[in-house]
Amino acid sequence: MTKRKDATVYRGQPWVYAVLAVGLVVVCGPFVWMVLSAFKSEREIYANPPTWIPENPTLANFTDLFSRMDVGTYLFNSVFIAVAATVGNVLFCSMVGYALAKIEFAGRRAVFGIVLTKMMIPGMVLALPTYVIVANLGLVDTYAGIILPGLAGPMGVFLMRQFIGGLPDDLMAAARVDGAGELRIFARIVLPLCRPAMATLGLLTFLGSWNSFIWPMYVAQSKEMYTLPVAIALLTKEAVNLQYGQLLAGSVTLVVPIIVVFVLFQRHFVQGIATTGLK
Amino acid sequence: MTSIALPAARERRRLRLSARARRNLAGWGFSLPFLILYAVFELVPVVAALGFSFTDLRSRDLLNPLNVDPVGTANYARLLSDDVFWQAIANTLYFAAVTVPLTIVIGMALAFALNSGINRLKTFFRVSYYLPVVSSIVAIAVIFRYLLGQEIGLVNVVLGWFGIDGPNWLMDPFWAMPSLIGMAVWRHVGFVMVIYLAGLQSIPGELYEASSIDGASARQRFWHVTLPLLRPTTLFLVIVSVIGNLQFFEEPFVMTGGGPLHRTTSISFLIYDTFGTGQYGYAAAISYVLFLVIALLSVVQFRLLRSTS
Numbered sequence A: 001m002t003k004r005k006d007a008t009v010y011r012g013q014p015w016v017y018a019v020l021a022v023g024l025v026v027v028c029g030p031f032v033w034m035v036l037s038a039f040k041s042e043r044e045i046y047a048n049p050p051t052w053i054p055e056n057p058t059l060a061n062f063t064d065l066f067s068r069m070d071v072g073t074y075l076f077n078s079v080f081i082a083v084a085a086t087v088g089n090v091l092f093c094s095m096v097g098y099a100l101a102k103i104e105f106a107g108r109r110a111v112f113g114i115v116l117t118k119m120m121i122p123g124m125v126l127a128l129p130t131y132v133i134v135a136n137l138g139l140v141d142t143y144a145g146i147i148l149p150g151l152a153g154p155m156g157v158f159l160m161r162q163f164i165g166g167l168p169d170d171l172m173a174a175a176r177v178d179g180a181g182e183l184r185i186f187a188r189i190v191l192p193l194c195r196p197a198m199a200t201l202g203l204l205t206f207l208g209s210w211n212s213f214i215w216p217m218y219v220a221q222s223k224e225m226y227t228l229p230v231a232i233a234l235l236t237k238e239a240v241n242l243q244y245g246q247l248l249a250g251s252v253t254l255v256v257p258i259i260v261v262f263v264l265f266q267r268h269f270v271q272g273i274a275t276t277g278l279k
Numbered sequence B: 001m002t003s004i005a006l007p008a009a010r011e012r013r014r015l016r017l018s019a020r021a022r023r024n025l026a027g028w029g030f031s032l033p034f035l036i037l038y039a040v041f042e043l044v045p046v047v048a049a050l051g052f053s054f055t056d057l058r059s060r061d062l063l064n065p066l067n068v069d070p071v072g073t074a075n076y077a078r079l080l081s082d083d084v085f086w087q088a089i090a091n092t093l094y095f096a097a098v099t100v101p102l103t104i105v106i107g108m109a110l111a112f113a114l115n116s117g118i119n120r121l122k123t124f125f126r127v128s129y130y131l132p133v134v135s136s137i138v139a140i141a142v143i144f145r146y147l148l149g150q151e152i153g154l155v156n157v158v159l160g161w162f163g164i165d166g167p168n169w170l171m172d173p174f175w176a177m178p179s180l181i182g183m184a185v186w187r188h189v190g191f192v193m194v195i196y197l198a199g200l201q202s203i204p205g206e207l208y209e210a211s212s213i214d215g216a217s218a219r220q221r222f223w224h225v226t227l228p229l230l231r232p233t234t235l236f237l238v239i240v241s242v243i244g245n246l247q248f249f250e251e252p253f254v255m256t257g258g259g260p261l262h263r264t265t266s267i268s269f270l271i272y273d274t275f276g277t278g279q280y281g282y283a284a285a286i287s288y289v290l291f292l293v294i295a296l297l298s299v300v301q302f303r304l305l306r307s308t309s
Helices: A007-011 A013-038 A060-068 A071-102 A108-120 A123-136 A143-150 A154-165 A169-177 A182-193 A195-211 A214-219 A228-237 A244-278 B002-052 B074-080 B083-114 B122-134 B137-147 B154-161 B176-201 B205-213 B218-229 B231-246 B250-255 B267-276 B280-308
Strands: none
Touching: A013 A244, A013 B083, A013 B122, A013 B137, A013 B176, A060 A071, A060 A244, A071 A108, A071 A143, A071 A154, A071 A182, A071 A195, A071 A228, A071 A244, A071 B002, A108 A154, A108 B002, A108 B280, A123 A143, A123 A214, A123 B002, A123 B267, A123 B280, A143 A214, A143 B002, A154 A195, A169 A182, A182 A195, A182 B002, A195 A244, A214 A228, A228 A244, A228 B137, A244 B122, A244 B137, B002 B280, B074 B280, B083 B122, B083 B176, B083 B231, B083 B267, B122 B176, B137 B154, B137 B176, B137 B250, B176 B231, B176 B250, B205 B218, B218 B231, B231 B280, B250 B267, B267 B280
């Protein structure tokens, strides 16, 4: 704020815009290039020198991709899994977050310690043994097998604990005096007050679930269970009849929805990143 | 007096005890879903992986994990003499050592640029720089393989304008890793920028006022006010980036398949690759090495962060 009065900062402004604009080209150029190329014919994609604007814009890549694979099913799976993971994760994280922030129970430190250890375990270390567990539970090739292991993530617990810790104790104390049980306090007082934090965590979870493909690729065995990223990733590995235009069309289908979600809710994203990141 | 006070005190103690029991019940009750998920999908797998690493577990034994032979420390001994394992360690260190400082310096520069008093387009720039962070790596890989192609890739076309004959980035043993590093930096600068922006906004403006009244130049303010106050942010970012980059997997998985000549095989990729060939016991042993390194770093992280906050 005080910087606005600062003349030296004003002097630097055009220069700052120039740097930011160059950075913008580097960062967003690939996305623009992807979208433009997705509407080119296969021959134009491989043209040398390349064309910028599609000479004969075509939807062929999209129609070919959609006829080649069941994009509708994959989209449904992606959305369904992302929504279920989001609801489950937000609920479970809020519950532990509440317990850790506001209930002084024996073993609270131990539970918090568990949350900390959970952050230390690299994903790749868990992949195989978790797969063995999922297989023994009969959850291979099921939605539950894809969703359950990712719920109640430590970052989410942190975020909710942090946020709930900042709510005034008086509210809960007053409800307790009035004879409300903890469940009622949680559902009627804590959750409604947590809406901003829940929005942030929900969006982060949705995003993570939408983009994740390694674990779903392990668990989904039949094509009916593929999510969109899994399908595109496996299409990439297909050497026969690989049409780059179709891959680009698939990438556009994968990226555009999440960019729309992000732009619409970016306030929550940025807030949440800052809070989860820093504390 | 006593006859009145005693029942009251007793009543109070009874209430307090039951209140404590209720609190315990509520605390554990609310933690239960988390704890169950933790036990089933975290604790059991971690312990199981340790067990696997001392066996010759293979893919066919999966549904009968107890039906395998113990091999003692053979898997770990094999690790030490496995050239690919050492190459993977070297690759991982190379990747992290370059990616972490580059991402942090560029992300910090962007945050300063955005925070330098510009008003117009600030949100637009912030959102744009963040797009790679929210985009699927699968899609990013499709774009980047197209951009980095030898003949038709846009990168080499642009280099050609300046008379530079670009290499076949992803197939070249020397250039494959720098390509992945560039892509990783491109993906993560937005995250670093947002964290630094939050850090910068928490610095009270009076500090700048006071230091400019005292005659400090912009450069002095940067080195003596801003940077020291951003120390916790920087520390956090360094640690998180180091831990994250030591586990890098997605870049080689989607871009190079670990090649050429294992030049982009990271530790995580090697684990995945070893799973793929069905040598689960050996893969578990490699996992545990990675796990120990990461766990150690995490402990250091918690110590450092606690001492600064």
